[in-house]
Amino acid sequence: MIPEHILNRKGARSAKDLNPEAIEYLNKGLIETKNLMEWLAVDQLALLKLVLSGIGKIEWFSDFEAAVNQQKKPTANSNTKVIGQNFGVLTQNQEIYKVLKNHTSDVVRCWSCWAESIHYDEVSTLLPVMQQYAADTHFGVREVVIFATKERMIEDLDTAISILTKWTSDDDENIRRYAVESLRPVGVWTKKIAEFQENPEKGIGLLEPLKSDNSKYVRDAVANWLNDASKSKPDWVLAVCNRWEKESSTKETAYILKRGLRTINK
Numbered sequence: 240m241i242p243e244h245i246l247n248r249k250g251a252r253s254a255k256d257l258n259p260e261a262i263e264y265l266n267k268g269l270i271e272t273k274n275l276m277e278w279l280a281v282d283q284l285a286l287l288k289l290v291l292s293g294i295g296k297i298e299w300f301s302d303f304e305a306a307v308n309q310q311k312k313p314t315a316n317s318n319t320k321v322i323g324q325n326f327g328v329l330t331q332n333q334e335i336y337k338v339l340k341n342h343t344s345d346v347v348r349c350w351s352c353w354a355e356s357i358h359y360d361e362v363s364t365l366l367p368v369m370q371q372y373a374a375d376t377h378f379g380v381r382e383v384v385i386f387a388t389k390e391r392m393i394e395d396l397d398t399a400i401s402i403l404t405k406w407t408s409d410d411d412e413n414i415r416r417y418a419v420e421s422l423r424p425v426g427v428w429t430k431k432i433a434e435f436q437e438n439p440e441k442g443i444g445l446l447e448p449l450k451s452d453n454s455k456y457v458r459d460a461v462a463n464w465l466n467d468a469s470k471s472k473p474d475w476v477l478a479v480c481n482r483w484e485k486e487s488s489t490k491e492t493a494y495i496l497k498r499g500l501r502t503i504n505k
Contacts, residue, residue: 241270250274268344271377278379279315281346283307287322290347294335302329319346319383323353331358345377352380356387362395366402373406373417381413385421389429392422396434396441404444412454419445419460425467439468439475450483451491458495465499473503 245264250273251257257280264270265277266285272278284304291297306321307313313321326339339351352372359365365388372384392399403418420426422442424435435442442464449461469476480496 245270248273251276254280265344265346268342268347270343271345272379275379278346281315283315283318283322283346286344286346290339290342294338296329296335299329316386319349320353320386323350323387324357326350326354327357340371345375345379348372348375348377348380349383352383352387356384360391362391362398362402365391366399370406370414373421374411374413376413381417384417385426385429389421389426393430393432393434396422396432400442400444404448407445407448412452412456415449415452415454416457416460419449419457419464423460423464423467425470435468436471439472442468443479446479450495451487451489453491455494458491459498462495462498462501465495466502469500469502476500477503 241264242260245258245261248258248261253276257276261270261277262280265272265280266282268286268289272281284307287303288297288300291300291303303322303325306325307318310317310321326335330336336351336355339347339354342348342351352369355368356365359368369384369388372380372387375381375384399422403422406414406418409415409418422432422435422445423429424432424439424442426432446461446464449457452458452461465476465479476499480500483492484496
């Protein structure tokens, strides 16, 4: 049993505030991280040993350890990617992926996302597999799936748009958010999409259905998309916002317009 004070803890604001007891549970994969500070503090190799033991593959550990240590500047993000991609190289066993993708630890689910993503070159086969990660209940997994898919979507943008446009009507706000956030023209820590920077109108099908979405999480993504586009095509963004203002008088649309025009209105 996990103690209530661990389950109900607040995420530490700095390294010095980290709860050693919570870190112990995190390193055993028994709980999820509460915030980025906790996520950065996880000993991924220690966690990996336990996971490999659980699936009867402890003999793989030396391969993972070598790959992690070969990095010039290892970070929590790069370790997650390296461990995940090495899982992908070592196995396509769906029983192993079933364990990883449904693990209690969000870090393990991040590994699973990277692992599964390397098996699909085509966007049309990649995205259906990635949808479970886009819908994950944990913020970290939902960010990793963007890192794991964006470059391939850029390579086949038309197909990606076609698939994700359908996702904008999904009941799950996390999936609707992914449909927009994953293809932001600029984004955060991800590759820019030159096609959208020059021709943002190609992405209007992703935005239009969500211009008055009831989820703040989705509205923020739509606003951020518009704000990205405004840095290269401000006139287009102004035209879209002016039209939406006339077509939709909801407070949700007003929220998107205010945030979407924040760079233009500086």
